[in-house]
Amino acid sequence: MGAGFVEVPAGRYELGEPGEQRACEIGALLIGRWPVANAQVREFLGRRAGPTHESDALADHPATGLTRADAEAFCAWLSEQVGRRVRLPTGDEWEAAARGTDARPYPWGETFDPERCACAEAGWGWTVPVDAHPAGAGPFGTEQQSGNVWEWVSDRGADGWGAVRGGSYLDTGWGLRASRVQPADPERATNTTGFRVVLEEVG
Secondary structure: OHHHEEEEOOEEEEEOOOOOOEEEEEOOEEEEOOOOEHHHHHHHHHHHOOHHHHOHHHOOOEOOOOOHHHHHHHHHHHHHHHOOOEEOOOHHHHHHHHHHHHOOOEOOEOOOOHHHOOOOOOOOOOOOOOOOOHHHOOOOOOOOOOOOOEEEOOOOOOOOOEEEEOOOOOOOHHHHOOOOEEEEOOOOOOOOEEEOOEEOOOO
């Protein structure tokens, strides 16, 4: 499990959209280096797995077609497998992992680069393997936090809606900023939304 997670150190992080920045205290956490892949979700779903999750060709692509409740159910299942609590990250935790202590707009730095992610400008047209863009890694080692698929976070609005972060292969550079938050219907599963997880420390 260790190689699949990276540590985000406790500290004060500047988060939020330009002009709406705020300082936020984040506790230390272990967050998935990559989004959860189809092969992992196939093991969780078993006979309920769909064609995309069962496809060997897409085994290392991010798992999509899942509601927020599906993602949370995966977390509960994985918690039992590893004997430690696994959960979705909060939006603030997710953003801190992507931006680091220097509040960079993209995980890799200040300037958008379509060679570092799956985005509209790169013309991929579909998801790519979760380890396809190591050069797009964030300051703590997370990958694919810009493009490829949106990712569910645990945030809940007063209206009951959820939130997704990171943009997808259909989004352009401006839409892939780490500060961007997209409201999302938690009951709607799409082929552009996946998730990554946080592994809580023992004790």
